[in-house]
Amino acid sequence: MLDNARPLRDTSLGSRLAGTSMMRPKGSARRRSMVASLMLTSLVDAFSILVIFLIMNHATNAENLNTGKVALPQANESEFIQNGVVVRVEGGQFLVEDKPVAVSQLHATLKQLNATGDAGKREGLIIVADRAMDYADLNPVILAGSQAGFTKFKFAVIRK
Amino acid sequence: MHVATGANKGRHKKMNFDLNLVPFIDVLSTCICFLLVTAVFINLGSLHVSQAVGSEKSQEKPKGTVTASLGGGGQIRFEVKDVKGLRNNTITINGERGRINFTRTEDWIKSFSSRYSDVKIVMIMPNPHSKYDDLIQLMAQFKQSQMDQIGIAPL
Secondary structure, three states: OOOOOOOOOOEOOOOHHHHOOOOOOHHHOOOOEOOOOOOOHHHHHHHHHHHHHHHHHHHHOOOOOOOOOOOOOEEOOOEOOOOOEEEEEEOOEEEEOOEEEOHHHHHHHHHHHHHHOOHHHHOOEEEEEOOOOEHHHHHHHHHHHHHHOOOEEEEEEEEO | OEEOOOOOOOOOOOOOEEOOOHHHHHHHHHHHHHHHHHOOOOOEEEEEEEOOOOOOOOOOOOOOEEEEEEOHHHOEEEEEEOOOOOOOOEEEEOOEOOEOOHHHHHHHHHHHHHHOOOOOEEEEEOOOOOEHHHHHHHHHHHHHOOOOEEEEOOO
């Protein structure tokens, strides 16, 4: 009974040598289909679920936040990164929206961005800094951001 | 894929048709490859800090504040202000091997927030040599205990 229930029994994959036997050629008994039918529906289902999951994952990721060679700190109580002016502190250099800015020009640059940027940009200042950095190196950004009128600072972290 | 569209009654007209799934699988495979290649596996987040602005007027009087001052050698001092029923309003936690003892700070923050759940405002006062990572961990501990109105003082 189980022998008859095999799905490949009537296909060429069942036994090719049995059909060419000299003694009892089974191939002459009846014509067998040479095409193996695969159940593709479950494969399409799995692919569709995978695509939906990847698209959802893609949509929730932070857009274009360039962290450079900065090793971000880890924190478990963090929120999703939203819009804001990105200031990166890398190797003692300050980069506002990926453009290097001198410390003396930091306040003026941030003030200009706060005045001319759209509402999303004005919402906050995203600070990307290395975890091993001293606060003294970060202080110019905090100071310039506060003086430029930013009321919300968002420290970029890796979510635990 | 074999799709039946109706019963064969009367005439022997074939109403079944095959749907070719191979191009559909091709499109899905291409989508999966593209999404996997462009996926960002590092999950970024942000810790929000609100800086006080002089012109802003608060609607109601705050129900107490906690000031966390970071000293040298990982020492940290918590000072509580304007909280009713609290006498000993300053506590100092010494560091451990030059770093902040986060186990003890977490214990203190949790016990404080469980007793005085109305206190939401925290002011962190780092010293020039405070590590950025330590500040983030401290802020995360406060946020974990629902003390989420955190400010950070410039030097």
